[in-house]
Amino acid sequence: MFYDIRGLSVTASSQEAVDALDAATDEFLRQSRDAGLIAARMDKLDPNMILGQCLRGYFMQLPSRLHLQAGSLECLAKATALADDGTARERKHIEALAAWCAGDIRRTNAIWEEILIDHPHDILAFRLAHLMHFFIGELGAMRHSAARIMSRWSEAVPGYGYVLGCRAFSLEETGEAQSAEPLGRRAVELNEADIWAGHAVAHCLETMGRRADGITWITAHGDTWRQSGPFANHLWWHRSLHYLELQRYDAVLDAFDREFWPEPSEDNTDIGNATSILMRLGMLGVDVGDRWQSVAEVCAGRVGDCLRPFNDLHFIMGLANSGRLQEADAMVGHMRDFARDNVGAGVTTAQVARDVGIAVAEAIVAHAKGEHGRVVTLMMGHRYAMVPLGGSWAQRDVWIRMLIDSAMKDGQGTLARALLAERVAEQPTSAPSWKLYADALQTCGDNAQATAMRAKAAMLLAA
Ligand SMILES: [Fe+2]
Numbered sequence: 515m516f517y518d519i520r521g522l523s524v525t526a527s528s529q530e531a532v533d534a535l536d537a538a539t540d541e542f543l544r545q546s547r548d549a550g551l552i553a554a555r556m557d558k559l560d561p562n563m564i565l566g567q568c569l570r571g572y573f574m575q576l577p578s579r580l581h582l583q584a585g586s587l588e589c590l591a592k593a594t595a596l597a598d599d600g601t602a603r604e605r606k607h608i609e610a611l612a613a614w615c616a617g618d619i620r621r622t623n624a625i626w627e628e629i630l631i632d633h634p635h636d637i638l639a640f641r642l643a644h645l646m647h648f649f650i651g652e653l654g655a656m657r658h659s660a661a662r663i664m665s666r667w668s669e670a671v672p673g674y675g676y677v678l679g680c681r682a683f684s685l686e687e688t689g690e691a692q693s694a695e696p697l698g699r700r701a702v703e704l705n706e707a708d709i710w711a712g713h714a715v716a717h718c719l720e721t722m723g724r725r726a727d728g729i730t731w732i733t734a735h736g737d738t739w740r741q742s743g744p745f746a747n748h749l750w751w752h753r754s755l756h757y758l759e760l761q762r763y764d765a766v767l768d769a770f771d772r773e774f775w776p777e778p779s780e781d782n783t784d785i786g787n788a789t790s791i792l793m794r795l796g797m798l799g800v801d802v803g804d805r806w807q808s809v810a811e812v813c814a815g816r817v818g819d820c821l822r823p824f825n826d827l828h829f830i831m832g833l834a835n836s837g838r839l840q841e842a843d844a845m846v847g848h849m850r851d852f853a854r855d856n857v858g859a860g861v862t863t864a865q866v867a868r869d870v871g872i873a874v875a876e877a878i879v880a881h882a883k884g885e886h887g888r889v890v891t892l893m894m895g896h897r898y899a900m901v902p903l904g905g906s907w908a909q910r911d912v913w914i915r916m917l918i919d920s921a922m923k924d925g926q927g928t929l930a931r932a933l934l935a936e937r938v939a940e941q942p943t944s945a946p947s948w949k950l951y952a953d954a955l956q957t958c959g960d961n962a963q964a965t966a967m968r969a970k971a972a973m974l975l976a977a
Pocket residue numbers: 713717748752906908
């Protein structure tokens with residue numbers, strides 16, 4: 515028996531193999547592009563290490579890519595064949611990988627959480643549970659998961675900052691950005707390469723509408739995070755949200771071209787960043803040129819993926835907004851088939867598609883077709899059901915913007931006014947929202963209020 519860097523026992527053939535397991539885990543915690551490479555090296559050192567196989571199987575599930583599914587199942591088969599030699603913790607990891615391969619993400623999360631009750635230093639189980647709670651919108655579970663183990667960690671335990679960063683992100687996503695921010699900043703002080711903690715702070719600053727601070731934060735750490743891998747692109751997307759609110763649309767387009775979509779990418783987060791910002795720009799009336807085309811080309815290759823509704827919705831945005839409506843409709847059809855074919859099969863994403871994914875997908879296509887009344891009907895019925903789609907509040911906001919846009923374009927001024935009153939109450943520093951609110955007020959004939967709201971927007975932009 516050997517021990518990992520946090521003192522947990524690991525069934526392996528050598529300490530060198532366990533050290534490689536630690537190294538691969540650390541790369542994963544940093545969202546580094548090298549995690550897979552180090553895992554492959556670990557596999558060469560000890561192909562019979564149960565946790566090694568589980569780790570590789572997990573890594574192949576995480577990106578939600580069809581072509582990696584078979585590899586993950588292979589790892590599961592190898593780990594299962596070794597199960598009798600493993601510890602109880604290792605067998606639970608095999609169980610978790612099996613549940614994940616079967617699409618039962620809720621069960622997968624429950625197994626990782628069981629592991630953490632006895633082994634709060636199992637940082638792999640913790641971080642995976644954190645991410646997958648996030649992926650299916652289990653925000654309370656994500657928050658409590660971190661809270662349960664925090665008292666068992668301290669700065670003396672290697673990797674403490676990663677836990678702190680997750681705690682920060684979970685607090686931010688459950689409405690406590692102010693208390694989250696110092697935790698995320700401390701994690702980055704401990705390890706600047708901890709991009710997930712840096713991302714948590716970026717979310718705090720976005721939520722609090724602190725535009726200048728948000729731009730400064732991301733710019734200051736950009737060089738370090740850029741070395742990690744493609745997740746850094748998501749941080750440039752976050753910086754663009756600030757530019758968008760400041761109406762610096764040239765800066766947004768420049769970031770799109772140079773930072774987060776410099777060339778076509780198959781990475782789901784990259785596709786999400788690109789489609790989401792283009793849709794926001796379009797709804798603000800900004801000419802995005804032919805930028806939809808290269809994004810749509812990638813999305814077209816993903817028709818029928820159905821691995822995660824959140825991703826599918828972004829692929830549909832890419833297709834529908836570039837005029838490829840037939841392919842967008844086909845993708846919605848695949849979502850319907852997937853949801854129907856997996857009824858009762860315990861496939862978490864199929865349930866999410868049934869509950870809300872298909873409705874939002876239909877709304878995205880309707881929006882692109884100019885069927886704004888239909889968008890309003892679909893989104894008013896599902897707007898509060900979107901959390902299980904996963905992604906952050908900032909990411910899902912694109913579909914709330916879509917609802918408001920359609921309410922305006924469908925001539926439903928009273929509804930638009932109400933939705934925008936709600937929006938400016940939640941985001942009082944958002945100049946574009948105050949402007950839209952002014953437009954809706956004017957539509958309703960309240961010119962005096964509209965003038966006051968425009969003045970408010972101008973004041974915010976001048977600040
Ligand atoms: Fe984010």
